[in-house]
Amino acid sequence: MSDKTSFIQLSRDVDHLSFLKEMPEITEDEHKQFEQVLHDLVSRQASKFDGICHYIKECETRIDLLDKEMKEIKKAKEAQFYFEKYNQNQVDEVVTAVSWALCKPSSNKLISKLAVDSTGLGDAEHKVLKNRRKTLGLLRDLKNIKTVGIINEDKKKGIIEIAKPVGVVGAVTPSTNPAATPVNNIINALKCRNSIIISPSPAGGKVFKELLILINKELDKIKAPKNLVQTFDVPINKDLTNELMKHVDLVVVTGSQNNVREAAKSGTPAIGVGQGNVTVIVDESANLKEAANKIKMSKIFDNATSCSSENSIILVQKIYDEFINLMKLEGGALLNNSEKKFFNICGLKTRGE
Numbered sequence: 001m002s003d004k005t006s007f008i009q010l011s012r013d014v015d016h017l018s019f020l021k022e023m024p025e026i027t028e029d030e031h032k033q034f035e036q037v038l039h040d041l042v043s044r045q046a047s048k049f050d051g052i053c054h055y056i057k058e059c060e061t062r063i064d065l066l067d068k069e070m071k072e073i074k075k076a077k078e079a080q081f082y083f084e085k086y087n088q089n090q091v092d093e094v095v096t097a098v099s100w101a102l103c104k105p106s107s108n109k110l111i112s113k114l115a116v117d118s119t120g121l122g123d124a125e126h127k128v129l130k131n132r133r134k135t136l137g138l139l140r141d142l143k144n145i146k147t148v149g150i151i152n153e154d155k156k157k158g159i160i161e162i163a164k165p166v167g168v169v170g171a172v173t174p175s176t177n178p179a180a181t182p183v184n185n186i187i188n189a190l191k192c193r194n195s196i197i198i199s200p201s202p203a204g205g206k207v208f209k210e211l212l213i214l215i216n217k218e219l220d221k222i223k224a225p226k227n228l229v230q231t232f233d234v235p236i237n238k239d240l241t242n243e244l245m246k247h248v249d250l251v252v253v254t255g256s257q258n259n260v261r262e263a264a265k266s267g268t269p270a271i272g273v274g275q276g277n278v279t280v281i282v283d284e285s286a287n288l289k290e291a292a293n294k295i296k297m298s299k300i301f302d303n304a305t306s307c308s309s310e311n312s313i314i315l316v317q318k319i320y321d322e323f324i325n326l327m328k329l330e331g332g333a334l335l336n337n338s339e340k341k342f343f344n345i346c347g348l349k350t351r352g353e
Contacts, residue, residue: 178204276307
């Protein structure tokens with residue numbers, strides 16, 4: 001008989017303690033007191049038992065998550081072990097292959113549409129531009145950058161810098177950019193001969209899994225090590241992501257402040273960036289008409305999902321009225337307090353007078 005069954009049986013027995021009433025040395029009040037004490041004892045023990053069961057279940061869940069993660073991390077470490085031996089030309093070929101997986105026009109269009117359909121965020125045509133520009137921009141920045149062997153030597157000081165991979169990178173990516181951000185993280189990790197595991201937001205998980213298929217197809221063509229780039233084959237959740245942060249060699253987080261904080265306290269070296277809050281300053285030296293148009297175009301691009309979209313404008317007094325009128329001509333509106341209150345009630349954040 002289990003402990004819990006014993007508690008239940010004991011509770012039932014308490015309801016049938018009629019034999020106690022027949023014992024002359026125990027009064028009615030004493031019987032009720034004894035019965036209450038026994039009920040309380042059973043209740044406390046059962047509560048403790050339920051608490052233990054809940055704790056055991058939590059431990060089993062965490063062990064199950066950890067088991068899944070360790071399998072992925074083990075595969076990532078094996079891939080990185082072989083990748084670390086690549087020379088610079090081979091590394092750059094791997095980076096280029098990943099870039100092409102997203103920049104290939106047909107793939108980019110497919111992923112961009114899937115991103116909007118899956119997350120409900122952004123504009124598909126704008127995402128095509130964003131994916132291409134951000135990926136090619138990063139490739140431009142990394143072109144001719146040495147990340148293998150001796151990367152710098154100061155003969156005067158006798159200092160030699162030698163590039164060394166960190167190992168396995170864990171990257172947490174947002175639903176606002178479910179393709180561009182992961183690919184940029186992957187390129188940066190691979191450029192330095194690391195492997196990487198992506199933990200996308202739940203809303204962006206479907207997008208990245210489809211993108212990962214395209215990435216691995218390109219990597220297979222150049223016979224790159226298997227499992228250089230991975231994600232989890234189970235639904236992504238906070239527990240899975242938080243556990244990943246604790247067991248990789250470097251964490252890179254883009255997204256919510258909660259994820260950034262979790263990365264900071266994971267015990268793993270972390271690089272984190274939260275929600276964007278871009279401020280633009282306009283003074284009398286600017287081409288005001290051009291500035292107003294550019295701010296509008298930037299703000300509406302991809303429905304303002306980019307962290308680089310302007311959130312506020314600071315104007316010098318001299319051009320304030322003129323610039324406000326130019327912004328209105330571009331389709332903008334300056335809200336008063338009652339209008340702001342209305343939009344806030346509707347759940348929309350606004351800025352203005």
